[in-house]
Structures are given as C-alpha cells and as structure tokens.
Amino acid sequence: MQPLPSPWRDALADEVAQPYMQALDAFLAAEHVAGTTIFPPRADWFRALELTPPDAVRVVILGQDPYHGPGQAHGLSFSVQDGVRIPPSLRNVYKELETDLGIAPARHGLLEHWAKQGVLLLNAVLTVRMGAAASHQKRGWERFTDAVIRVVAESPEPTVFLLWGAHAQKKAAFVEDVTQGGRHLVLKAAHPSPLSAYNGFFGSRPFSAANAFLVAHGRGAIDWALPPRA
Numbered sequence: 001m002q003p004l005p006s007p008w009r010d011a012l013a014d015e016v017a018q019p020y021m022q023a024l025d026a027f028l029a030a031e032h033v034a035g036t037t038i039f040p041p042r043a044d045w046f047r048a049l050e051l052t053p054p055d056a057v058r059v060v061i062l063g064q065d066p067y068h069g070p071g072q073a074h075g076l077s078f079s080v081q082d083g084v085r086i087p088p089s090l091r092n093v094y095k096e097l098e099t100d101l102g103i104a105p106a107r108h109g110l111l112e113h114w115a116k117q118g119v120l121l122l123n124a125v126l127t128v129r130m131g132a133a134a135s136h137q138k139r140g141w142e143r144f145t146d147a148v149i150r151v152v153a154e155s156p157e158p159t160v161f162l163l164w165g166a167h168a169q170k171k172a173a174f175v176e177d178v179t180q181g182g183r184h185l186v187l188k189a190a191h192p193s194p195l196s197a198y199n200g201f202f203g204s205r206p207f208s209a210a211n212a213f214l215v216a217h218g219r220g221a222i223d224w225a226l227p228p229r230a
Contacts, residue, residue: 001025002042005050008148015147024140028127037130039066040073047075048122049148051115057152058118058219059160059210062168065137066128073128076121079111082229092192092201097224100205106226113226122148124171146171158217159184160210164201165191185213 001024004012015021031038040047063077067087072080078090086094086109094105115121124145129135152159153175161184163169169188176182187209190200211221 001028002045004046005053007053007055008046008049008151011054011151012144012147015144018143020140020143024144027139031129038127038136039068039070039130040075040127044073044075045126048077048115048120051076051112052118052120054151054155055157056118057120057155057157057159058214059114059162059222060120060122060149060152060172061162061164062149062171063121063123064165064167065125065134066123068128068131068133068135070130075126076111076115077123078109079115079121080109082108082110084109088194089192089197092194092197096192096202096204097207099202100207101224103225106228108226108229110229111226114222114224117222119222120148120152124167142171149175153184156183158213158219160213161186162206162210163188165193165196167191185210 001021003009004016028038061077066073067080072084072087074081078087078093080087080090090109091105097103098105111121122145125137125141126145127136127141149172161172161175163172163186172186175184175186177184177186187204187206189204189206190196192201207222207224215221
C-alpha cells in the first residue's frame, strides 16, 4: 500500500491501522503478483488526498469507481489524464458549468486545477482492474473513503458536498446539511451520466450555489474555469 500523504496520514492513523486495511493491502499485493493491471497507477491511488489536504477542503465531489480504460484514471473522480478523450459524464458537467457560470467547456478532462483549490475529487473505490468495472468493490476501499468523508464532515470549516446520483447521496448520507442544523451545504442532484443528466442534473446549478455558500462563510469562491493545456 502506498503511504498516505501527510496530513491525511495523521487524520486517518486509526483507520489505517484497522485489520480491513491490512486485508485490502494483501488483496492488492496479490493482484500485483498475479500480473493484473490496476488503474490508476500505484503512485496515483491517493492523488486526490495528495492534492487536497484535509484543512484545505472546501468542496467534495464524490465518484464511484476509477475509469478502467488505459491511460484514463489518475486518482481524481471524474477527471482523466491530459490528452485522453473527455468522458460523457464529464462533458455533461462542463455543459452545466457553462449554463451555470458561463464558463466555456474545457478541451481536456484534467481537473487538477479544481483539486488544488480545495475540491476533493474522491472516488468511493480507489482502484480497479483494467477493463473490469467494479472489480475492486467490497474489498475495503469503501470503508476507507467513508472515513475520509467523515474527517471532512467533522471539520469545523463549512464545506460544500456535491452529491451526484443515488450512490454518492447514500455514501454521504451522514453529513448534516445546514437545513438540519449542520454547518455544511449538501447539494443533491442526478448523476451527470447521459442516462440521468436530464433527470435533474442539468439545471441544478451546483457551481454558483457552492461559491455563494463559500463566500458567505468567508472561504472564498472556487475558480471553476480550467486553464488550457499545452
């Protein structure tokens, strides 16, 4: 298992010491020994945590499984590596961003600019076998990423949770919204997949709502416009 980036290592020290994490590590090691190709590359398993430290998190966007095609996944939910074709769900995210804030769709799918500003782009499961969607589910990653979300939810800093689709909404159901007396803003919408985007994702305007909340609580707006790539 790759070491967690600091300071997540301190925040999750008790979790990493749990037996299920040792079992997950053994499973991933066995996959490697068997010659299985795993995405993203080992160095990027905790890329979302590396780019977005716990005290910097301002927005959380939850995904489910890493992309399982070659060259796509690099540790950030919805994001793909530079030069890779933009996936359909991310294209729909860009369409809603343009409707919401007038930001023209980027020509690439690399979302590191968001992550470096405090947008935690976290998948529920952090690894997958090449060409086999959901192949690393129920091996322990879900419990680990629940713990990551709990660290953010327990932070005193007001944070925005963008929960797109039933899976994300169920996973973060324990996060208390401001309407429930909590300190965080929980925005729920349909998943941006082409199968569901017209059922409540388009028109949800999550980006302006997130920025309004962050500004109102003294945390500053996210610059959602992605810089062009070389």
